[in-house]
Amino acid sequence: MSQADHYAPPAALLGLPVVWHPDCLLHQPDGEVWLGVWEPGTEVPARAQVLLEALEAGGAEVVHATVHDDGALLAVHDSALVEHLATAWEDWEAAGFPSDHGRSRVVPYVFPTEGLLCGVPLRSPAAVHGRVGRFCYDTMTLVGPGTWQAVRAAADAALTAADLVAGGAPAAYALCRPPGHHAGPAGYGGSCYLNNAAIAAQALRDSGAARVAVLDLDAHHGNGTQAIFYRRGDVYVGSLHVDPGAGWFPHYLGYADERGADDGLDANRNLPLAPGTGDAVWIEAVDVLCDEVRAQGADALVISLGVDAAASDPESPLRVSAGGYREAAQRISALGPAVVVQEGGYDLASLGELTTAALSGLRAP
Numbered sequence: 001m002s003q004a005d006h007y008a009p010p011a012a013l014l015g016l017p018v019v020w021h022p023d024c025l026l027h028q029p030d031g032e033v034w035l036g037v038w039e040p041g042t043e044v045p046a047r048a049q050v051l052l053e054a055l056e057a058g059g060a061e062v063v064h065a066t067v068h069d070d071g072a073l074l075a076v077h078d079s080a081l082v083e084h085l086a087t088a089w090e091d092w093e094a095a096g097f098p099s100d101h102g103r104s105r106v107v108p109y110v111f112p113t114e115g116l117l118c119g120v121p122l123r124s125p126a127a128v129h130g131r132v133g134r135f136c137y138d139t140m141t142l143v144g145p146g147t148w149q150a151v152r153a154a155a156d157a158a159l160t161a162a163d164l165v166a167g168g169a170p171a172a173y174a175l176c177r178p179p180g181h182h183a184g185p186a187g188y189g190g191s192c193y194l195n196n197a198a199i200a201a202q203a204l205r206d207s208g209a210a211r212v213a214v215l216d217l218d219a220h221h222g223n224g225t226q227a228i229f230y231r232r233g234d235v236y237v238g239s240l241h242v243d244p245g246a247g248w249f250p251h252y253l254g255y256a257d258e259r260g261a262d263d264g265l266d267a268n269r270n271l272p273l274a275p276g277t278g279d280a281v282w283i284e285a286v287d288v289l290c291d292e293v294r295a296q297g298a299d300a301l302v303i304s305l306g307v308d309a310a311a312s313d314p315e316s317p318l319r320v321s322a323g324g325y326r327e328a329a330q331r332i333s334a335l336g337p338a339v340v341v342q343e344g345g346y347d348l349a350s351l352g353e354l355t356t357a358a359l360s361g362l363r364a365p
């Protein structure tokens with residue numbers, strides 16, 4: 001892997017580079033279909049603008065993401081998924097849905113579940129509106145005209161941050177939008193398209209780290225990251241999140257008994273937390289993951305930094321404070337060099353403060 005072209009000196013206040021690409025603003029889902037109703041949604045471009053402004057005001061040095069080739073994406077995602085994401089909007093438009101019917105975003109309506117196929121091998125339908133459900137597993141992760149450019153730019157930001165850490169920086173932050181931790185090897189959902197954290201972890205492996213640990217602080221289970229590394233022993237994945245068994249997304253995954261398989265057995269760890277969990281118990285869970293990483297060893301870390309576990313966030317019932325996020329970042333970054341990747345966090349009023357607090361806990365150069 002090449003060094004990033006724009007290695008910047010550490011930011012004055014935050015002590016780390018913030019990697020960003022303006023194309024991340026081009027993804028405008030204009031809402032989501034939530035329980036059958038089109039709603040405004042919370043994964044909006046303003047999230048990235050708020051984050052960028054807060055980090056610049058805090059003294060961060062903004063580093064422009066550099067273009068990386070598709071090989072880095074294909075190292076963790078099936079080519080069929082990447083191809084679908086790159087072409088879905090054009091196909092949707094060519095099929096006439098936006099102009100003829102006012103269907104302004106790509107959304108699936110039929111899903112090839114086990115209940116549908118009953119053992120018959122999966123085919124790839126020719127029609128885009130049939131094909132979408134092969135890849136998109138929910139109705140709230142819409143594709144529009146700028147989605148692919150933004151998804152690609154977010155992956156480039158994660159890869160550029162990984163370059164910086166591989167080049168010796170103690171930490172680098174990728175301001176990724178859309179987020180990524182719900183995107184798996186061959187499927188997307190949960191407002192995520194490509195898995196930025198997994199792409200960064202694989203890049204760290206490819207640049208020489210023998211073992212990488214991904215720690216996911218987002219309020220929701222990082223099911224996509226889990227799926228990508230579930231059978232691998234070289235990338236540990238630990239996630240603390242609101243208990244899916246208590247009725248929270250992603251509902252089907254994120255339980256404590258999912259411990260990895262084959263070479264990855266015991267390299268996957270889920271810590272589901274009760275709704276209402278605040279700093280004390282949340283940080284205890286962070287410590288459990290840190291102890292496990294320390295015991296198993298890791299040359300480099302990826303932090304999936306979702307700040308939607310905050311009390312102010314509308315998308316989860318956890319009650320973590322800005323100080324709690326700072327504490328977590330301190331403990332994790334003591335384990336080794338870290339790439340921090342932005343995941344969720346939806347309360348525009350507190351998003352900047354929460355993320356700045358978390359990043360201020362990272363190891364200074």
Ligand SMILES: [Zn+2]
Nearest residue numbers: 218219220344
């Ligand atoms: Zn989340």
